[in-house]
Amino acid sequence: MKPSKKPRTKSLPQLPHAKVSYQPPPNLRELMGTRIGEIKTNYIPYPDARDNNYTFSNSADTSCDDKEGHYVVRPGELFANNRFEIKKMLGQGTFGKVVSAHDHKNNETVAIKIIRAVPKYREASKIELRVLSTIKKHDPNNENHCIHLRECFDYRKHICIVTDLLQISLFDFMENNNFIPFPGSHIQAIAKQLIRSVAFLHDLKLIHTDLKPENILLHDSSFSKKPYNNSAYSKILKDPLIQIIDFGSAIFDDEYHSQVVSTRHYRAPEIVLNIGWSFPCDMWSLGCILVELATGETLFRTHEDLEHLAMMEKFLNKPMPLHLVNECYSKNEKLAKEKTNVELCFDPKTGKLLFPNKKTPVRSLKTVNSILSLDELISSKIGMKINYELTLEENFTVNNIKRLSKDKYRFWYYFIDLIKQTLTYDPNKRLKAIDALNHHWFDLGIYDEGTI
Structure with a gap:
């Protein structure tokens, strides 16, 4: 359910990085006529x-x-x-x-x-x-x-x-901070920079293919310490200015695409299904990264296709679309020599994911069962129950959200909306970077450790 549009919230603070708009390269079509x-x-x-x-x-x-x-x-x-x-x-x-x-x-x-x-x-x-x-x-x-x-x-x-020479990566900072989640204001600032970067790359007809916290470096890793959960201290960056690195796997969209790209945890479903990939795979990776910044946990920590697909279904609370399963069967039948057998993860008649099966290890079953849905995961981290099937106003009423908490609730409600659009199974329906820049979440501010 798509949330209703809300007026821009100007009274709440935002970090400067969250406000900077994207300017496409001038004369891009003319300049791209001659490939370097x-x-x-x-x-x-x-x-x-x-x-x-x-x-x-x-x-x-x-x-x-x-x-x-x-x-x-x-x-x-x-x-x-x-x-x-x-x-x-x-x-x-x-x-x-x-x-x-x-x-x-x-x-x-x-x-x-x-x-x-x-x-x-x-x-x-x-x-x-x-x-x-x-x-x-x-x-x-x-x-x-x-x-x-x-x-x-x-x-x-x-x-x-x-x-x-830049400083440490987002992953290293999280590791040094005991994987405590970033403040919402910092997630928003980092997200805006990342989406601008991806929009720029896609305008150049480039696909990064390996976006992950390890490949996002900080310009300045200095921090202040602030109380966290009444028993620990959290490191809060003084400036969440970032830079994307490692273009060793990047390619131009009209050049050869290898069958498998992306680090497993950030790999889009179309890559797992072996049905072909393009620009949308970067946006899936970006969505995974933002969830990780908000929770301190890698979203899809797995190394196996069936388990990965099961984790996706549990987190998104919906099955893989049948047309993608059918495409998976069709494409993989034509690639007999390079057969990945990923199509065997699904029932050929119903398209249902065959998880668990007789060979599923107990460990794998426990891992998938422990996965929370997106709504549940974000709710558990911010201490406020969000039901995305309800409108924002309905959530306010059902969950008895007090006036002073509504701004915080609204901020995370629209964060979930952004994530749902970036983590859409169908790459053709997934949110594009250029459109993500105008998402309503970037109109909202928040009082938290990053802005106070």
Whole structure:
């Protein structure tokens, strides 16, 4: 049930980030007519290299790489012919490693993504460089919260991507804060920035495909401490300004789509069902992230398709639409060689999800049974019962909401509405980023730890 429109609430505080509107890139259609081609990386010769005409093989360069082609990071090491001094490793993934380093040329500290010295990862990095260059070209002032490429170079068989050095991720901040939920005002500010970022990327015909708290960094992780639940202290960010990072999996919509993308917990149903995916998958991931910020808990903590689908049905309190199940059967029958068997999760006649079945572990059954619906989950976190099947005014009456609590109740009621529209099964009916920017929730303010 769609809530009735309410007038803008100007008397309640909002953080500045929640008020900034999105401005699409000027002359976008004209600019997008010419797609950025392959980005050339400057080759930096290594003085001790015996042969610049290097041929890749299974054996790594033992002087700097491990057996998998990762660069061996040594804090204090001079890198790229003494221009950079490596400070510490920030992270490691399949693609390679990210380090912080002091740039002696510009006298500042930066982040360097050191791609593995393996041909397929070097080749994949070329796509990321095209994506980053496209973002910078159409947003030179970085108004849309997507990390900017500073430069790139090729050193000792490693493609190196240099960007600004930011601070910790939203996930790291939550972990350091004992996974205490963010204040509603901060969730709103982060949501507005994220949606602006996604709208910008989608305008550029780009899909991020891997939005998650680990890939959202803070500009400033400083905080104040405020009481929480009368027995603990919560860390409250002084400024929830964010930046989206890791475009290693991003693609242009008209280019090759791999079958599976996104980290499992943030993976959209169309990806799980193997029926094809596009821009809407980013909005599903965004909805999962916002719920996580509001609850402190990963929404779909699973690694298995059937359990994942069962968790979706329990949380959204509705079954998978039959037309999507039918499409799943149709698509997967045509992909015999790449058969995922996800269609076997459903009854072919009724489309009903076959969960639990005889092989379902007790652990899985308990996990799914513990899932609350969206209304129940948010209600449990804010201490106010919300029934989204009722109108806002009906909720006020049924739940005896006092006048002083109505603004807070209204804020979370419309938050639930936003989440329901982003976590819609059918990607064709899912809320688009450009439309989400005008959602009524962004007209509402709230008194909480982030605004008082």
